[in-house]
Amino acid sequence: MAKKLSLGYKVFLTHSGNLNMPTSPTPLQDQADRFARAREAQSVALLEDYVELIGDLHAELGEARVADIAQRMGVAQPTATKAIARLKREGLATSRPYRGVFLTEDGSAMADRVRSRHRTIVAFLIAVGVPEDVAETDAEGIEHHVSGHTLKAFERFLAQRD
Amino acid sequence: MAKKLSLGYKVFLTHSGNLNMPTSPTPLQDQADRFARAREAQSVALLEDYVELIGDLHAELGEARVADIAQRMGVAQPTATKAIARLKREGLATSRPYRGVFLTEDGSAMADRVRSRHRTIVAFLIAVGVPEDVAETDAEGIEHHVSGHTLKAFERFLAQRD
DNA sequence: CGTGAAAGATAGCCAGTGCTATACCTTCTG
DNA sequence: CAGAAGGTATAGCACTGGCTATCTTTCACG
Ligand SMILES: [Mn+2]
Ligand SMILES: [Mn+2]
Ligand SMILES: [Mn+2]
Ligand SMILES: [Mn+2]
Numbered sequence: 001m002a003k004k005l006s007l008g009y010k011v012f013l014t015h016s017g018n019l020n021m022p023t024s025p026t027p028l029q030d031q032a033d034r035f036a037r038a039r040e041a042q043s044v045a046l047l048e049d050y051v052e053l054i055g056d057l058h059a060e061l062g063e064a065r066v067a068d069i070a071q072r073m074g075v076a077q078p079t080a081t082k083a084i085a086r087l088k089r090e091g092l093a094t095s096r097p098y099r100g101v102f103l104t105e106d107g108s109a110m111a112d113r114v115r116s117r118h119r120t121i122v123a124f125l126i127a128v129g130v131p132e133d134v135a136e137t138d139a140e141g142i143e144h145h146v147s148g149h150t151l152k153a154f155e156r157f158l159a160q161r162d
Numbered sequence: 163m164a165k166k167l168s169l170g171y172k173v174f175l176t177h178s179g180n181l182n183m184p185t186s187p188t189p190l191q192d193q194a195d196r197f198a199r200a201r202e203a204q205s206v207a208l209l210e211d212y213v214e215l216i217g218d219l220h221a222e223l224g225e226a227r228v229a230d231i232a233q234r235m236g237v238a239q240p241t242a243t244k245a246i247a248r249l250k251r252e253g254l255a256t257s258r259p260y261r262g263v264f265l266t267e268d269g270s271a272m273a274d275r276v277r278s279r280h281r282t283i284v285a286f287l288i289a290v291g292v293p294e295d296v297a298e299t300d301a302e303g304i305e306h307h308v309s310g311h312t313l314k315a316f317e318r319f320l321a322q323r324d
Numbered sequence: 325c326g327t328g329a330a331a332g333a334t335a336g337c338c339a340g341t342g343c344t345a346t347a348c349c350t351t352c353t354g
Numbered sequence: 355c356a357g358a359a360g361g362t363a364t365a366g367c368a369c370t371g372g373c374t375a376t377c378t379t380t381c382a383c384g
Contacts, residue, residue: 030295032236035211038303039372042204046341049197067361074194079342081363086340098349098362129315133192138312141200145303153291201342208371229331241372243333248370260332260379 038145045144048114049073050083051092054101055111064101117151118143124154127161200307207306210276211235212245213254216263217273226263279313280305286316289323 053072057064070080084101087093092107103111121143125135146154215234219226232242246263249255254269265273283305287297308316 028234030298031234034299034302035234036236037299038207041303042207043340045200045204065361066363072190072193072197074198075341076343077362078344078364082341125312125315128319130312134309134311136192137196137199138307138309140196141203141307142304145300145307147296147300149296150287150292150300153287157290205370227331228333237371238373239332240334240374244371 041145045141046083047087047090047092048110048144049140050080050087051103051107051111052114052118054087054093054103055108055115058103066101069101114143117146120151120154120158121146123158127158203307208245209249209252209254210272210306211302212242212249213265213269213273214276214280216249216255216265217270217277220265228263231263276305279308282313282316282320283308285320289320 050069050073053069054064057068057072061068066077066080066084069084070077073080073083075083084093084095087101087107088095091104092110093101093103095101118139121139122132122135125139126132130138212231212235215231216226219230219234223230228239228242228246231246232239235242235245237245246255246257249263249269250257253266254272255263255265257263280301283301284294284297287301288294292300
């Protein structure tokens with residue numbers, strides 16, 4: 001810690017902005033936990049995007065080939081292969097060499113969940129005045145950091161707006 | 163590519179995000195560009211969080227020590243040291259061994275921008291019905307993926323709501 | 325003052341996610 | 355039905371961002 005100061009109250013230092021709120025100490029640990037959660041979300045983000053995309057490809061083309069996955073993700077083919085290896089390791093997908101990629105039950109469930117969330121967020125952004133293409137771009141990153149609680153709030157907003 | 167399908171327009175797909183030009187929809191490339199942008203946002207996210215935090219620490223304690231940075235980020239001290247090395251490499255911060263970390267003009271500007279955006283997003287989430295602590299957590303990840311366009315939409319919403 | 329505890333730097337490990345180059349397998353086509 | 359073409363796997367490199375262990379420096383206090 002910086003200096004010693006009278007210590008003891010440092011435990012109650014609140015995060016950046018507030019300074020105006022009266023109560024809620026927001027201990028140091030809370031902020032660290034938030035960063036940890038964001039890091040965790042990030043580590044899951046790639047899995048989510050791949051799984052959603054593989055589901056899309058099956059729906060559109062009847063199969064998900066590595067080359068298509070790589071092209072749509074905007075990465076080189078070996079990068080996609082490596083990501084698919086991780087999906088398999090985590091029980092989200094299977095694949096037979098030179099044959100394509102398939103989602104497991106878990107992977108399929110994740111894909112549905114992720115796709116639904118993606119659509120809600122895009123619809124919500126458009127509803128608050130963001131142009132569709134911008135909404136689509138921002139949603140691709142935002143989606144991985146929106147909690148169930150926030151997602152519900154977005155859905156409420158969309159429902160009430162009509 | 164899987165199957166042959168219509169192809170033919172694939173020849174015109176250009177790499178990299180030229181964006182802004184109204185010509186040709188080419189949805190395939192668009193999606194790849196969106197993923198690329200999300201990846202880019204992620205690579206900047208850590209810098210943004212550190213820079214904002216260093217600014218906060220200077221405001222609260224008069225200095226930013228590595229131990230404080232590490233504690234608030236929820237990482238081990240060498241991890242913070244390594245991140246600070248990257249900040250220095252990118253011209254956002256300086257530091258003197260065993261002394262503390264200081265933001266450059268660029269770093270300071272980024273901190274202000276990032277802090278303002280962070281607050282706007284938290285306020286916006288609260289305004290649509292997300293509890294404060296959840297808003298604070300989700301914002302920590304979301305903030306790095308919100309474009310200027312979307313941020314403006316959030317600000318409009320906050321202004322009109324009253 | 326001197327010194328020990330705390331802060332910071334450094335070394336080295338690991339996993340993840342990019343990349344290129346190249347070898348291998350399948351498929352299409354003449 | 356033999357290649358050629360193209361899709362896929364593999365090897366190997368770079369960089370980021372975690373970690374622990376350990377060494378060095380600073381500074382507060384006895
Ligand atoms: Mn995404
Ligand atoms: Mn998505
Ligand atoms: Mn953040
Ligand atoms: Mn923030």
